[in-house]
Amino acid sequence: MHVDAAMKGAHKERQKFAGICALDYKVYTAPFCASKILCVDLITGRTSGIDVTSVSPDNFKFSGLCAWDGKLYAAPSQGSRMLCFDPVDGTIKGIDLSIAGHGFNGVCGAGGKIYVAPSFATKVACYSPSTGEVRGIGMPNNCAGSKYGGICECNGQVYAAPYDAHKMLHYDPQSDRVSAIKICSHASQTAKFSCICSSQGKLYLAPHNADFLVCYDPVARTAQEIDITPIATGSWKFSGICSVHGRLYAAPSNSPQFLCYDPAVGSLSGFNPGVAAQGHFKFNGICALGAILFAAPYDAQMLGMYEPGLCGRENSNESPERKKSGALYDVGARCLQTVSSKSSPQFAI
Secondary structure (H helix, E strand, O other), X not given: OOOOHHHOOOOOOOOOEEEEEEEOOEEEEEEOOOOEEEEEEOOOOOEEEEEOOOOOOOOOOEEEEEEEOOEEEEEEOOOOEEEEEOOOOOOEEEEEOHHHOOOEEEEEEEOOEEEEEEXXXXXXXXXXXXXXXXXXXXXXXXXXXOOEEEEEEEOOEEEEEEOOOOOEEEEEOOOOEEEEEOOOOOOOOOOOEEEEEEEOOEEEEEEOOOOEEEEEEOXXXXXXXXXXXXXXXXXXXXXXXXXXXXXXXXXXXXXXXXXXXXXXXOEEEEEOOOOOOOOXXXXXXXXXXXXXXXXXXXXXXXEEEXXXXXXXXXXXXXOHHHHXXXXXXXXXXXXXXXXXXXXXXXXXX
């Protein structure tokens, strides 16, 4: 699918987007070195660009994107102005987070507030959309370097994945208490986890330099390390993780494949990202709408759109067409395009 003329000049060849989310049958990507938010309307198939230079005119703009109460929020990667975009009226504004420092990585909504994970910032930023108040939440003392690699909500609690930090950050909004949780055996490793998501009451952390996916149970307070080296080895493996129908998917950065983990049966598998997403630093961010996965292109030349099927698991109720891992479906489950498992349906950008 070709991009509308509105998207011309919206990106550079490399380091385009870092973060992705879905809202009202549209998919949005957060610009890193791009100058615009990329918006794909899944109902009409049209793409458009939303200029963000009024909030962040330089490169390395945003890292992490979330939708909350009908609006989009993007975490400032090196600066201190969080992006807020209202798709209804088209307004865009910057929110000053300098009280918490400069440099963040990941944003999420929880309990009516927006939380932004510190990378080089000194505190977690907390923004209240209802009052406009911004405050900084102190962190444990074990943090150094690029601290956290993503943030999410689980059962009313807020968690941030340790990137260079030794432990996972846990914030309880009710008690206003912050704690650090040891979740892996290689706590001092740098660039351990790139992102975090919740699924069925548990937390999953995407391995960046770590050789394992971590599953943390907040109720039992136990952590499980799941070896992912059969799928990918080396550094900068995955950037982004999300859940679809209880299965976890991580977007490949340097990994040659997407990662799929099914907690119900303990199976681990992978699938090819397609010819337009080869080489290093492919994607940075992944989200789901229905059973469709979307991956934000970092150095890849396409926005990835995948219907992963069951990743090798059989289901007699599914048609042969539906089982093809390369089949692309819209939100109404109408088959838009079918390709072989060696390629993938993607939007050109």
